[in-house]
Amino acid sequence: MTSTERTRTYWLEHAWLGTHVEPGVAVDVGDGRVTAVHQGVPTPPPGAEILRGLTLPGLANAHSHAFHRALRGTVQVGSGTFWTWREVMYSVADRLTPDTYHALARAVYAEMALAGITTVGEFHYVHHAPGGAPYADPNAMGEALVEAADEAGVRITLLDTCYLSSGFGEPPNTHQLRFSDGTAEGWAERCSVLKERDHARIGAAIHSVRAVPADQLATVAQWAEARRAPLHVHLSEQTAENDACRQAHGRTPTRLLADHGVLGPRTTGVHNTHLTDEDVALLGDSRTGTCMCPTTERDLADGIGPAAALQRAGSPLCLGSDSHAVVDLLEEARAMELNERLRTRARGHWTAAALLRAATADGHAALGWDDAGRIEAGARADLATIALDSVRTAGPLPRLGAETAVFAATAADVRHTVVGGRHVVRDGAHALVPDVPQALARAVDALHA
Ligand SMILES: [Zn+2]
DSSP states (O other), rough: OOOOOOOEEEEEEEEOOOSEEEEEEEEEETEEEEEEEEOOOSSSOTTOOOEEEEEEEEEEEEEEOOOGGGGGGOOOSSOOOHHHHHHHEEEETTTTTTHHHHHHHHHHHHHHHHHHHHEEEEEEEESSSSSSSSSSTTTHHHHHHHHHHHHHTTTEEEEEEOOOSSSSTTOTTTTGGEEEEEEESHHHHTTTTTTOBTTTTEEEEETTTTTSOOOGGGHHHHHHHHEEEETTEEEEHHHHHHHHHHHHHOOOOHHHHHTTTTTTEEEEEEEEOOHHHHHHHHHTTTOOOOEOOOOHHTTTTTOOOOOOHHHHHHEEEEOOOOOOSSOOHHHHHHHHHHHHHHSSSSOOSHHHHHHHHHHHHHEEEETTHHHHHOSSTTOOOEEEEEOOOSSSTTSSSGHHHHHHHHHOGGGGGOOOOEETTEEEETTTTTSSSOOOHHHHHHHHHHHOO
Protein backbone atom coordinates (compact mmCIF):
# COMPACT_ATOMS: atom_id res chain seq x y z
CA MET A 1 0.00 0.00 0.00
CA THR A 2 1.46 3.35 -0.89
CA SER A 3 0.26 6.46 0.85
CA THR A 4 -1.67 8.76 -1.38
CA GLU A 5 0.46 11.71 -2.40
CA ARG A 6 -2.32 14.02 -3.46
CA THR A 7 -4.30 15.90 -0.91
CA ARG A 8 -8.03 15.62 -0.51
CA THR A 9 -10.75 16.69 1.87
CA TYR A 10 -13.34 14.48 3.50
CA TRP A 11 -16.48 16.13 4.80
CA LEU A 12 -17.93 14.26 7.77
CA GLU A 13 -21.62 14.82 8.40
CA HIS A 14 -20.97 13.88 12.06
CA ALA A 15 -17.59 13.07 13.55
CA TRP A 16 -16.58 11.41 16.81
CA LEU A 17 -13.71 13.56 18.04
CA GLY A 18 -12.76 11.52 21.09
CA THR A 19 -15.00 13.24 23.62
CA HIS A 20 -18.11 14.20 21.70
CA VAL A 21 -19.91 14.07 18.36
CA GLU A 22 -19.39 17.17 16.25
CA PRO A 23 -21.64 17.96 13.26
CA GLY A 24 -20.05 19.20 10.02
CA VAL A 25 -16.33 18.49 10.14
CA ALA A 26 -13.91 18.82 7.23
CA VAL A 27 -10.78 16.67 7.38
CA ASP A 28 -7.86 17.53 5.10
CA VAL A 29 -5.64 14.61 4.19
CA GLY A 30 -2.21 14.50 2.60
CA ASP A 31 0.31 11.71 2.25
CA GLY A 32 -1.89 9.34 4.25
CA ARG A 33 -2.26 11.60 7.27
CA VAL A 34 -4.74 14.13 8.57
CA THR A 35 -3.27 17.58 7.93
CA ALA A 36 -6.12 19.65 9.42
CA VAL A 37 -9.51 19.21 11.12
CA HIS A 38 -12.03 22.03 10.60
CA GLN A 39 -15.09 22.16 12.83
CA GLY A 40 -18.25 24.13 12.14
CA VAL A 41 -18.45 23.30 8.42
CA PRO A 42 -22.20 22.80 7.89
CA THR A 43 -22.02 22.01 4.18
CA PRO A 44 -19.46 20.04 2.17
CA PRO A 45 -16.68 22.20 0.69
CA PRO A 46 -16.41 22.01 -3.13
CA GLY A 47 -14.65 18.83 -4.24
CA ALA A 48 -14.81 17.19 -0.81
CA GLU A 49 -15.65 13.50 -0.49
CA ILE A 50 -18.87 13.30 1.50
CA LEU A 51 -19.13 10.80 4.35
CA ARG A 52 -22.76 10.77 5.53
CA GLY A 53 -23.44 9.27 8.95
CA LEU A 54 -21.18 9.20 11.98
CA THR A 55 -17.47 8.92 11.26
CA LEU A 56 -15.24 7.29 13.85
CA PRO A 57 -11.49 6.89 13.73
CA GLY A 58 -10.60 3.59 12.02
CA LEU A 59 -11.12 0.55 14.26
CA ALA A 60 -8.25 -1.67 15.42
CA ASN A 61 -8.77 -5.43 15.61
CA ALA A 62 -6.02 -6.24 18.08
CA HIS A 63 -6.30 -10.04 17.99
CA SER A 64 -6.88 -12.17 14.91
CA HIS A 65 -6.17 -15.68 13.74
CA ALA A 66 -7.25 -15.30 10.12
CA PHE A 67 -7.62 -19.03 9.45
CA HIS A 68 -10.20 -19.47 12.22
CA ARG A 69 -12.67 -17.76 9.89
CA ALA A 70 -12.90 -21.13 8.11
CA LEU A 71 -14.45 -22.58 11.27
CA ARG A 72 -17.43 -20.23 11.44
CA GLY A 73 -20.60 -22.31 11.65
CA THR A 74 -18.80 -25.62 11.29
CA VAL A 75 -17.86 -25.74 14.98
CA GLN A 76 -21.36 -25.02 16.25
CA VAL A 77 -22.61 -28.62 16.03
CA GLY A 78 -22.67 -30.64 19.25
CA SER A 79 -21.25 -29.93 22.68
CA GLY A 80 -17.72 -29.79 24.11
CA THR A 81 -15.20 -27.31 25.46
CA PHE A 82 -12.37 -25.09 24.30
CA TRP A 83 -10.22 -28.23 24.06
CA THR A 84 -12.60 -30.15 21.75
CA TRP A 85 -13.01 -26.98 19.63
CA ARG A 86 -9.22 -26.89 19.36
CA GLU A 87 -9.15 -30.32 17.69
CA VAL A 88 -11.43 -29.04 14.88
CA MET A 89 -9.30 -25.89 14.62
CA TYR A 90 -6.15 -28.01 14.21
CA SER A 91 -7.73 -30.00 11.38
CA VAL A 92 -8.08 -26.74 9.42
CA ALA A 93 -4.57 -25.59 10.38
CA ASP A 94 -3.22 -28.87 8.98
CA ARG A 95 -4.53 -27.96 5.52
CA LEU A 96 -3.15 -24.46 5.15
CA THR A 97 -0.55 -23.67 2.50
CA PRO A 98 0.92 -20.25 1.68
CA ASP A 99 -1.48 -19.99 -1.28
CA THR A 100 -4.66 -21.10 0.49
CA TYR A 101 -3.77 -18.99 3.52
CA HIS A 102 -3.18 -15.96 1.34
CA ALA A 103 -6.57 -16.36 -0.35
CA LEU A 104 -8.39 -16.83 2.96
CA ALA A 105 -6.61 -13.97 4.74
CA ARG A 106 -7.23 -11.58 1.83
CA ALA A 107 -10.95 -12.32 2.07
CA VAL A 108 -11.01 -12.13 5.89
CA TYR A 109 -9.15 -8.83 5.93
CA ALA A 110 -11.55 -7.53 3.28
CA GLU A 111 -14.42 -8.57 5.60
CA MET A 112 -12.66 -6.57 8.33
CA ALA A 113 -12.36 -3.50 6.10
CA LEU A 114 -16.11 -3.74 5.43
CA ALA A 115 -16.54 -3.70 9.24
CA GLY A 116 -14.58 -0.44 9.58
CA ILE A 117 -11.36 -2.12 10.74
CA THR A 118 -8.28 -0.29 9.48
CA THR A 119 -5.58 -2.24 11.34
CA VAL A 120 -5.40 -5.91 12.26
CA GLY A 121 -3.08 -7.59 14.73
CA GLU A 122 -2.45 -11.05 13.32
CA PHE A 123 -1.31 -13.51 15.99
CA HIS A 124 0.49 -15.80 13.59
CA TYR A 125 1.88 -19.21 14.45
CA VAL A 126 1.34 -21.50 11.42
CA HIS A 127 4.90 -20.99 10.20
CA HIS A 128 6.11 -24.17 8.50
CA ALA A 129 4.88 -27.02 6.30
CA PRO A 130 2.93 -29.85 7.99
CA GLY A 131 5.46 -31.91 9.94
CA GLY A 132 7.57 -28.83 10.61
CA ALA A 133 9.84 -28.57 7.54
CA PRO A 134 10.47 -24.92 6.66
CA TYR A 135 9.21 -23.62 3.32
CA ALA A 136 11.83 -22.43 0.80
CA ASP A 137 11.15 -18.99 2.21
CA PRO A 138 10.87 -19.77 5.95
CA ASN A 139 8.53 -16.77 6.27
CA ALA A 140 6.29 -17.78 3.35
CA MET A 141 3.21 -17.96 5.59
CA GLY A 142 3.83 -14.63 7.32
CA GLU A 143 4.54 -12.98 3.97
CA ALA A 144 1.24 -14.38 2.65
CA LEU A 145 -0.56 -12.59 5.49
CA VAL A 146 1.27 -9.30 5.01
CA GLU A 147 0.52 -9.44 1.28
CA ALA A 148 -3.14 -10.32 1.96
CA ALA A 149 -3.54 -7.26 4.18
CA ASP A 150 -2.07 -5.05 1.47
CA GLU A 151 -4.48 -6.45 -1.13
CA ALA A 152 -7.42 -5.95 1.24
CA GLY A 153 -6.35 -2.36 1.91
CA VAL A 154 -5.79 -2.67 5.67
CA ARG A 155 -2.76 -2.14 7.86
CA ILE A 156 -1.31 -5.16 9.68
CA THR A 157 0.88 -5.84 12.67
CA LEU A 158 2.20 -9.35 12.13
CA LEU A 159 2.61 -10.68 15.66
CA ASP A 160 4.98 -13.48 14.79
CA THR A 161 4.37 -16.10 17.43
CA CYS A 162 6.82 -18.33 19.24
CA TYR A 163 5.24 -21.76 19.77
CA LEU A 164 7.54 -24.56 20.92
CA SER A 165 5.70 -27.00 23.16
CA SER A 166 2.30 -28.59 23.68
CA GLY A 167 2.43 -28.19 27.44
CA PHE A 168 4.87 -27.77 30.31
CA GLY A 169 7.82 -30.07 29.46
CA GLU A 170 5.92 -31.58 26.51
CA PRO A 171 7.15 -31.52 22.89
CA PRO A 172 4.80 -30.23 20.18
CA ASN A 173 2.14 -32.73 19.08
CA THR A 174 1.69 -33.74 15.43
CA HIS A 175 -0.48 -30.72 14.60
CA GLN A 176 1.83 -28.31 16.40
CA LEU A 177 5.05 -29.36 14.62
CA ARG A 178 4.43 -26.78 11.92
CA PHE A 179 4.11 -24.04 14.54
CA SER A 180 7.56 -24.66 16.04
CA ASP A 181 10.97 -23.18 15.28
CA GLY A 182 12.58 -25.63 17.73
CA THR A 183 13.90 -22.99 20.10
CA ALA A 184 13.23 -19.35 20.87
CA GLU A 185 16.58 -18.53 19.22
CA GLY A 186 15.36 -20.32 16.07
CA TRP A 187 12.15 -18.28 16.23
CA ALA A 188 14.12 -15.02 16.65
CA GLU A 189 16.43 -15.82 13.76
CA ARG A 190 13.51 -16.48 11.42
CA CYS A 191 11.48 -13.44 12.31
CA SER A 192 14.47 -11.12 12.23
CA VAL A 193 14.36 -11.55 8.45
CA LEU A 194 10.82 -10.13 8.18
CA LYS A 195 10.78 -6.56 6.87
CA GLU A 196 8.42 -3.80 7.91
CA ARG A 197 6.53 -1.99 5.17
CA ASP A 198 4.35 1.12 4.90
CA HIS A 199 1.31 -0.95 5.82
CA ALA A 200 3.01 -3.59 7.99
CA ARG A 201 4.72 -3.67 11.35
CA ILE A 202 6.42 -6.76 12.75
CA GLY A 203 5.70 -7.59 16.37
CA ALA A 204 6.25 -10.63 18.56
CA ALA A 205 4.03 -13.03 20.42
CA ILE A 206 4.39 -15.79 22.98
CA HIS A 207 1.63 -18.22 22.18
CA SER A 208 1.08 -18.96 25.89
CA VAL A 209 3.03 -20.11 28.93
CA ARG A 210 2.23 -23.69 27.93
CA ALA A 211 3.74 -23.24 24.44
CA VAL A 212 7.02 -21.48 25.34
CA PRO A 213 9.23 -23.03 28.06
CA ALA A 214 9.91 -20.66 30.94
CA ASP A 215 13.65 -20.52 30.29
CA GLN A 216 12.99 -19.26 26.74
CA LEU A 217 10.45 -16.56 27.53
CA ALA A 218 13.14 -13.91 28.00
CA THR A 219 14.54 -14.51 24.51
CA VAL A 220 11.22 -13.48 22.97
CA ALA A 221 10.80 -10.55 25.36
CA GLN A 222 14.31 -9.28 24.58
CA TRP A 223 13.75 -9.58 20.82
CA ALA A 224 10.68 -7.34 21.16
CA GLU A 225 12.42 -4.97 23.56
CA ALA A 226 15.39 -4.48 21.21
CA ARG A 227 13.00 -3.45 18.42
CA ARG A 228 10.54 -1.59 20.66
CA ALA A 229 7.96 -3.86 19.04
CA PRO A 230 4.61 -4.93 20.49
CA LEU A 231 4.62 -8.26 22.33
CA HIS A 232 1.36 -10.19 22.78
CA VAL A 233 0.62 -13.35 24.75
CA HIS A 234 -2.48 -15.50 25.31
CA LEU A 235 -2.88 -15.36 29.08
CA SER A 236 -5.04 -17.44 31.42
CA GLU A 237 -7.82 -18.08 28.90
CA GLN A 238 -8.43 -21.46 30.54
CA THR A 239 -8.27 -22.61 34.16
CA ALA A 240 -6.52 -25.81 33.00
CA GLU A 241 -3.57 -23.69 31.88
CA ASN A 242 -3.41 -22.01 35.29
CA ASP A 243 -3.51 -25.39 37.06
CA ALA A 244 -0.75 -26.87 34.88
CA CYS A 245 1.40 -23.76 35.31
CA ARG A 246 1.05 -23.86 39.10
CA GLN A 247 1.98 -27.52 39.06
CA ALA A 248 5.04 -26.99 36.84
CA HIS A 249 6.29 -23.69 38.28
CA GLY A 250 4.48 -23.08 41.55
CA ARG A 251 3.06 -19.78 40.34
CA THR A 252 0.37 -18.34 38.08
CA PRO A 253 1.01 -17.69 34.37
CA THR A 254 0.99 -13.92 35.02
CA ARG A 255 3.59 -14.26 37.81
CA LEU A 256 5.69 -16.49 35.53
CA LEU A 257 5.62 -13.87 32.77
CA ALA A 258 6.49 -11.13 35.28
CA ASP A 259 9.42 -13.14 36.61
CA HIS A 260 10.84 -13.56 33.09
CA GLY A 261 10.59 -9.93 32.05
CA VAL A 262 7.62 -10.32 29.70
CA LEU A 263 5.26 -7.73 31.22
CA GLY A 264 5.44 -4.02 30.40
CA PRO A 265 3.74 -1.20 28.48
CA ARG A 266 4.44 -2.69 25.04
CA THR A 267 3.05 -6.08 26.12
CA THR A 268 -0.59 -7.09 25.77
CA GLY A 269 -2.16 -10.09 27.48
CA VAL A 270 -4.92 -11.57 25.37
CA HIS A 271 -8.04 -12.77 27.24
CA ASN A 272 -6.67 -12.33 30.83
CA THR A 273 -9.73 -14.29 31.92
CA HIS A 274 -8.92 -16.32 35.03
CA LEU A 275 -6.72 -14.06 37.17
CA THR A 276 -5.94 -13.71 40.86
CA ASP A 277 -5.97 -10.30 42.54
CA GLU A 278 -2.17 -10.41 42.50
CA ASP A 279 -2.23 -11.09 38.71
CA VAL A 280 -4.46 -8.06 38.19
CA ALA A 281 -2.05 -5.90 40.21
CA LEU A 282 0.99 -7.22 38.31
CA LEU A 283 -0.62 -6.44 34.95
CA GLY A 284 -1.86 -3.02 36.07
CA ASP A 285 1.33 -1.90 37.81
CA SER A 286 3.44 -2.85 34.78
CA ARG A 287 0.96 -1.11 32.42
CA THR A 288 0.62 -4.35 30.47
CA GLY A 289 -2.39 -4.08 28.18
CA THR A 290 -5.43 -6.35 28.05
CA CYS A 291 -7.05 -7.50 24.83
CA MET A 292 -10.57 -8.72 25.45
CA CYS A 293 -12.18 -10.89 22.76
CA PRO A 294 -15.71 -11.15 24.15
CA THR A 295 -17.43 -12.81 21.18
CA THR A 296 -14.80 -15.55 21.07
CA GLU A 297 -14.68 -15.91 24.84
CA ARG A 298 -18.42 -16.50 24.94
CA ASP A 299 -18.31 -18.76 21.88
CA LEU A 300 -15.63 -20.96 23.46
CA ALA A 301 -17.24 -20.92 26.90
CA ASP A 302 -14.05 -19.43 28.37
CA GLY A 303 -15.61 -17.25 31.05
CA ILE A 304 -15.72 -13.49 31.65
CA GLY A 305 -12.42 -11.75 32.34
CA PRO A 306 -12.08 -8.94 34.91
CA ALA A 307 -11.73 -6.16 32.32
CA ALA A 308 -13.04 -3.40 34.58
CA ALA A 309 -10.72 -4.37 37.44
CA LEU A 310 -7.77 -4.60 35.05
CA GLN A 311 -8.43 -1.14 33.69
CA ARG A 312 -8.81 0.31 37.19
CA ALA A 313 -5.47 -1.29 38.08
CA GLY A 314 -3.77 0.46 35.13
CA SER A 315 -4.05 -1.98 32.21
CA PRO A 316 -5.21 -0.29 28.97
CA LEU A 317 -7.97 -2.20 27.16
CA CYS A 318 -8.25 -3.15 23.52
CA LEU A 319 -10.48 -5.54 21.59
CA GLY A 320 -10.08 -8.40 19.13
CA SER A 321 -12.30 -10.70 17.09
CA ASP A 322 -9.84 -13.59 17.63
CA SER A 323 -11.60 -16.68 16.19
CA HIS A 324 -13.87 -14.57 13.94
CA ALA A 325 -17.06 -16.25 15.07
CA VAL A 326 -18.10 -12.62 14.54
CA VAL A 327 -16.10 -9.86 12.83
CA ASP A 328 -17.62 -6.78 14.42
CA LEU A 329 -15.62 -4.50 16.71
CA LEU A 330 -18.77 -2.63 17.75
CA GLU A 331 -20.18 -5.92 19.01
CA GLU A 332 -16.90 -6.64 20.86
CA ALA A 333 -17.08 -3.21 22.50
CA ARG A 334 -20.66 -3.53 23.72
CA ALA A 335 -20.14 -7.18 24.70
CA MET A 336 -17.39 -6.15 27.11
CA GLU A 337 -19.81 -3.81 28.86
CA LEU A 338 -22.76 -6.23 28.67
CA ASN A 339 -20.70 -9.13 30.06
CA GLU A 340 -19.80 -6.96 33.03
CA ARG A 341 -23.48 -6.10 33.51
CA LEU A 342 -24.40 -9.79 33.62
CA ARG A 343 -21.61 -10.53 36.06
CA THR A 344 -22.31 -7.61 38.43
CA ARG A 345 -26.04 -7.03 37.85
CA ALA A 346 -25.25 -3.32 37.48
CA ARG A 347 -25.13 -1.11 34.35
CA GLY A 348 -22.73 1.51 33.04
CA HIS A 349 -19.20 0.21 33.65
CA TRP A 350 -17.83 2.03 30.62
CA THR A 351 -19.10 5.04 28.72
CA ALA A 352 -19.57 4.68 24.97
CA ALA A 353 -16.56 6.98 24.65
CA ALA A 354 -14.38 4.65 26.71
CA LEU A 355 -15.51 1.64 24.68
CA LEU A 356 -14.76 3.48 21.43
CA ARG A 357 -11.33 4.40 22.76
CA ALA A 358 -10.57 0.70 23.31
CA ALA A 359 -11.72 -0.05 19.75
CA THR A 360 -9.67 2.78 18.20
CA ALA A 361 -6.72 4.63 19.81
CA ASP A 362 -5.84 2.07 22.47
CA GLY A 363 -6.18 -0.83 20.02
CA HIS A 364 -3.86 0.87 17.57
CA ALA A 365 -1.35 1.63 20.34
CA ALA A 366 -1.36 -2.04 21.39
CA LEU A 367 -0.35 -2.90 17.82
CA GLY A 368 2.46 -0.35 17.66
CA TRP A 369 0.58 2.33 15.69
CA ASP A 370 0.57 5.09 18.29
CA ASP A 371 -0.20 7.67 15.61
CA ALA A 372 -3.51 6.09 14.57
CA GLY A 373 -7.02 5.84 16.02
CA ARG A 374 -7.79 9.56 16.44
CA ILE A 375 -9.25 12.16 14.09
CA GLU A 376 -6.70 14.92 14.61
CA ALA A 377 -3.94 16.68 12.70
CA GLY A 378 -0.87 14.49 12.34
CA ALA A 379 -2.70 11.20 12.85
CA ARG A 380 -3.02 8.59 10.14
CA ALA A 381 -6.07 9.30 8.01
CA ASP A 382 -8.11 6.28 9.05
CA LEU A 383 -11.89 6.68 9.16
CA ALA A 384 -14.89 4.40 9.64
CA THR A 385 -18.33 5.83 8.89
CA ILE A 386 -21.46 4.34 10.50
CA ALA A 387 -24.82 4.87 8.81
CA LEU A 388 -27.30 6.68 11.05
CA ASP A 389 -30.27 5.85 8.81
CA SER A 390 -30.36 2.05 8.90
CA VAL A 391 -33.10 0.05 10.63
CA ARG A 392 -30.74 -0.41 13.56
CA THR A 393 -29.47 3.14 13.91
CA ALA A 394 -32.37 5.37 12.78
CA GLY A 395 -34.04 7.37 15.53
CA PRO A 396 -31.62 8.55 18.19
CA LEU A 397 -30.46 12.12 17.91
CA PRO A 398 -27.14 12.39 16.10
CA ARG A 399 -25.56 13.85 19.24
CA LEU A 400 -26.06 10.39 20.75
CA GLY A 401 -23.95 9.01 17.91
CA ALA A 402 -21.34 7.39 20.11
CA GLU A 403 -23.99 5.52 22.09
CA THR A 404 -25.75 4.56 18.86
CA ALA A 405 -22.50 3.30 17.33
CA VAL A 406 -21.64 1.14 20.33
CA PHE A 407 -25.05 -0.05 21.49
CA ALA A 408 -27.14 -0.20 18.29
CA ALA A 409 -24.96 -0.36 15.18
CA THR A 410 -23.31 -3.47 13.79
CA ALA A 411 -20.58 -4.05 11.25
CA ALA A 412 -23.36 -4.12 8.63
CA ASP A 413 -23.87 -0.40 9.24
CA VAL A 414 -20.34 0.55 8.21
CA ARG A 415 -20.70 2.60 5.04
CA HIS A 416 -17.19 3.90 4.44
CA THR A 417 -13.70 2.88 5.48
CA VAL A 418 -10.68 5.06 4.76
CA VAL A 419 -7.20 3.69 5.46
CA GLY A 420 -4.24 6.05 5.27
CA GLY A 421 -6.32 8.47 3.19
CA ARG A 422 -7.38 5.76 0.75
CA HIS A 423 -11.11 5.14 0.36
CA VAL A 424 -11.10 1.33 0.73
CA VAL A 425 -14.84 0.85 1.39
CA ARG A 426 -17.25 3.18 -0.35
CA ASP A 427 -21.01 2.98 0.25
CA GLY A 428 -20.59 -0.49 1.73
CA ALA A 429 -18.62 -1.90 -1.23
CA HIS A 430 -14.98 -2.92 -1.06
CA ALA A 431 -12.94 -1.04 -3.66
CA LEU A 432 -10.16 -3.65 -3.97
CA VAL A 433 -11.88 -7.02 -3.44
CA PRO A 434 -14.96 -6.88 -5.66
CA ASP A 435 -16.99 -9.74 -4.19
CA VAL A 436 -15.97 -10.37 -0.60
CA PRO A 437 -18.62 -13.05 0.17
CA GLN A 438 -17.54 -15.02 -2.89
CA ALA A 439 -13.86 -14.66 -1.97
CA LEU A 440 -14.67 -15.94 1.54
CA ALA A 441 -16.75 -18.85 0.22
CA ARG A 442 -14.06 -19.96 -2.22
CA ALA A 443 -11.26 -19.70 0.32
CA VAL A 444 -13.20 -21.55 3.02
CA ASP A 445 -14.39 -24.25 0.58
CA ALA A 446 -10.79 -24.89 -0.48
CA LEU A 447 -9.92 -25.75 3.12
CA HIS A 448 -12.88 -28.05 3.68
CA ALA A 449 -12.69 -29.87 0.31
ZN1 LIG B 1 -6.07 -16.12 20.08
